[in-house]
Structures are given as C-alpha cells and as structure tokens.
C-alpha cells in the first residue's frame with residue numbers, strides 16, 4: 001500500500017460510521033423510526049418471494065420479534081397490509097398500502113440523494129463502486145444475506161435460453177415478469193466477482209479495472 005493510500009482506510013471507516021449515525025437521526029420524522037422507513041423502502045423494492053416477515057427480518061438484520069413489532073406498528077398506521085397466501089394459509093406476505101407509497105414521497109433519505117445529485121459524476125461513480133465493495137465484503141464477513149436482482153443472479157435464465165422466450169428463475173421455475181427483474185430478492189445468488197449493488201451503467205468501469 002502506498003503512503004498516500006494508507007491514510008484512507010481509517011478515515012473512510014470513520015466517515016461511514018459518522019454518516020450512518022447522522023442518517024439514522026435523520027429518519028425520526030413523520031412519526032416513523034429508521035427501521036420503519038427501511039421496511040417501507042424494502043417493500044417497494046422487493047420481489048414477490050421476498051415480501052415476507054422472515055425475509056424482512058433478514059434484510060433489516062433484526063430478530064423476528066423486533067421485525068414483528070415494526071410490522072404491527074406500520075400496519076396500525078395503515079402503511080402496510082399483511083395478507084395470507086391463498087395457496088398456503090401459513091404463509092403471510094407484506095404489501096405497501098397506498099398510504100405507505102405516499103409516505104415514501106417524504107422519505108428523509110431524499111435529502112442525501114439531493115446532496116449526491118449535485119456532486120461530480122466521477123465522484124459518484126467512485127463512491128458507488130467503493131461503497132458497494134465495502135458492503136459486499138461486510139455482508140460476507142458477518143454472514144448476512146446478499147439481496148440482489150435477477151440480472152446478476154446465477155439462477156437467472158435469460159429468455160434467449162428458454163423455448164417460450166420468457167425470462168425464468170432457475171430456482172423456483174417461475175417466469176420473471178417485466179419489472180420484477182429489477183426487484184431485490186432474498187434468494188439472489190451471486191457469482192464470483194459479482195457486485196450485486198452496482199447499477200448496470202457502472203459495469204464497464206468495473207470491467208476496465210479487472
């Protein structure tokens with residue numbers, strides 16, 4: 001490691017910790033707490049097989065009991081709905097209500113989004129790449145699930161390989177609808193050197209580095 005590069009690791013670790021702390025503070029608004037905001041965001045982005053209380057607990061890295069309290073409180077506020085699966089009565093799925101979707105228009109993380117939008121595109125690309133790599137390594141280190149989308153999943157079967165020209169999930173055998181391949185999935189399985197959280201337009205930058 002060069003002398004200049006050796007200054008960065010501790011500084012970056014401290015910045016991430018500080019930003020995480022302040023971002024948490026930002027999310028005690030509109031009568032919700034950070035876990036409740038994260039739940040609303042998760043339900044907006046998750047695919048069908050991931051919108052269950054168990055998957056939510058894994059995404060939040062929380063216990064089932066704590067997650068259940070979060071779900072009950074959002075349900076009491078009319079922001080989400082619990083529905084029984086008609087095919088399997090023991091299975092419960094979670095859905096955002098219209099009020100929940102409207103609440104997401106006031107998502108406090110938009111403040112950070114606005115700050116980032118005003119930054120240089122090259123800084124944004126480098127930040128995304130670096131933060132995605134840190135997140136990926138951290139998830140591996142603590143054994144947390146790596147949620148990701150179909151296009152980077154090793155179970156994804158592209159329509160060109162399918163007789164009916166339909167994208168299919170190789171794990172469940174179910175067709176993947178338009179838009180669903182952009183949603184995060186608990187069963188995502190990443191290949192070697194895959195960075196699940198990178199937007200697709202950063203792939204060329206990444207491949208130039210490898």
Ligand code: SF4
Nearest residue numbers: 150153156169185187
């Ligand atoms: S292909 Fe992978 S990410 Fe997509 S639904 Fe199947 S398991 Fe989930």
